[in-house]
Amino acid sequence: MxxxxxxxxxxxxxxxxxxxxxxxxxxxxxxxxxxxxxxxxxxxxxxxxxxxxxxxxxxxxxxxxxxxxxxxxxxEEARSRTTNTSIIELQGTMGADIKWIMFNITKGSYNEKVTIPASNGSYKFRLALRDGAGTYAIQVFQNNKVERYTSYSYLSATQIENTDERDMSFLLPSTMVQSEDPEIVALTKMITKNATTETEAVKAIHDYVATNIEYDFPAYNDGTYAQKEYDAVSILKRKISVCSGYASLFAAMVRAYGVRVKVIHGKGVVSGGLGDHAWNEVEINGEWKMVDTTWDSNLKSNKYFFMDEAKFAQDHLKETEMTNY
CATH class of the missing domain: 1.10.287 (Helix Hairpins)
Known part of the structure; x- marks a missing residue:
């Protein structure tokens, strides 16, 4: 001009x-x-x-x-791209028609993809950095389709420096295990207020999930369960789920309490056959304990709370530790 x-x-x-x-x-x-x-x-x-x-x-x-x-x-942006807590808050803007945002996170051989819904042309998300201290490369992609699992286009990229030297494995929140959600944090605090040990706290969480979440037999039987969300927040609101939702909610509450917990995917022995199943492992005093809130919910018992590992393996075939959960 x-x-x-x-x-x-x-x-x-x-x-x-x-x-x-x-x-x-x-x-x-x-x-x-x-x-x-x-x-x-x-x-x-x-x-x-x-x-x-x-x-x-x-x-x-x-x-x-x-x-x-x-x-x-x-x-300021450089300062915001450094964290000492293994969690970084990312935010950005894009077209108002964008429905989904995907973060592609890499650090050396480590790679994880996280998908979240967009909101009115913007996003804001607290992203967990699960591979310890170091430099993470993060690419952001966008999708304007209603279906989240379709093609994405490039939006932006950044680098995050994580200076947290602590071992945060299986303690951090995720899109499935939202252990920082205010309602989950408040509920966990309430039901564990009388616990004097980690075991007592985890038992209280087990009892809450097994008692208050109903198994979704109709959805499981007609196959519509695959169309539903099974993250912890969704299950806490819906109060009905299949096994993956039980495992997500239990894990979110245990992490909110501050105890390390895994989500396990594998097979369960049901009526003499094998079916897809999900459960949890909790670390207590350096040992991993087995917990299946789904089956205890159906049995109305504590049978699968901290069951001996060898006995637990008789009807649970472990396949995958969900490291991105």
């Missing part, structure tokens, strides 16, 4: 040319003093140059201020 002062400068040149070329005509027709006309042209030209100089100085000043603001913003 041309600076406004360029017009003044051009006008000054035109006026100068006008007076220089047409001095005889001016003198004969209008009786203008040639000396005065020349002085007037010089004054206009000088004023135009001064105005252009001031405009340039003002533009440079504004440019310097903008560059300083950008530098300060970059410093």
């Amino acid at each position: 041309k600076k406004p002062t360029s017009k003044i400068f051009v006008l000054a040149l035109l006026l100068t040319s006008f007076f220089a070329v047409n001095t005889d005509l001016h003198a004969q027709v209008f009786g203008v003093n040639l000396g005065n006309a020349t002085d007037t042209a010089k004054d206009i030209f000088k004023n135009a140059k001064d105005a252009a100089k001031k405009a340039l100085e003002e533009a440079n000043r504004k440019k310097a201020e903008e560059e300083a603001r950008r530098a300060e913003k970059a410093k």
Whole structure:
């Protein structure tokens, strides 16, 4: 875009040319003093140059201020990209039509993908960094389809430096195990208030989940269970689930209490056959204890709370520790 002062400068040149070329005509027709006309042209030209100089100085000043603001913003963003808690808050904007955001997180050979819903052209999310201290590369992708598991397009990228040297494995929240959710935190605090040991606290959580969540036999029998969400927050609200929801809610509450817990996927022996199943393992005093709130809910018992591992393995075939849960 041309600076406004360029017009003044051009006008000054035109006026100068006008007076220089047409001095005889001016003198004969209008009786203008040639000396005065020349002085007037010089004054206009000088004023135009001064105005252009001031405009340039003002533009440079504004440019310097903008560059300083950008530098300060970059410093703030750099500070925000460093965490000592293994959790970083990410936020951004995109088109109002975007339905889903996916974070692709890498650190060396570690890779994890996290998908969250977008909200009115923006996102804000506390992302857990599960591979310990170090530098994480995070790519952000967007999807404008209602179905989340479709193609995504690139949105942005950043790097996060995690300086947390603690072992946070199986203690951090996730999109399935929302152990930082305020309602889950408050509920966990309430039902464990009388516990004096970690075992007592975990038992109280087990009893709450097994007693208050109903198994979704209709959805399991007609296959519609696959169309539902089984994260901890959804199950706490819905109060009905299949095994994966039981495991997610139990894990979220145990982590909210501050105890390490895994979500396990595998097979369970049901009616002489094997079926997909999910349960938990809890670390107590350095030992992993087996817990199946789903089956204890159906049996209305504590049979599968801290059952001996060898006995537990008789009807539970472990396949996967869900490290991204």
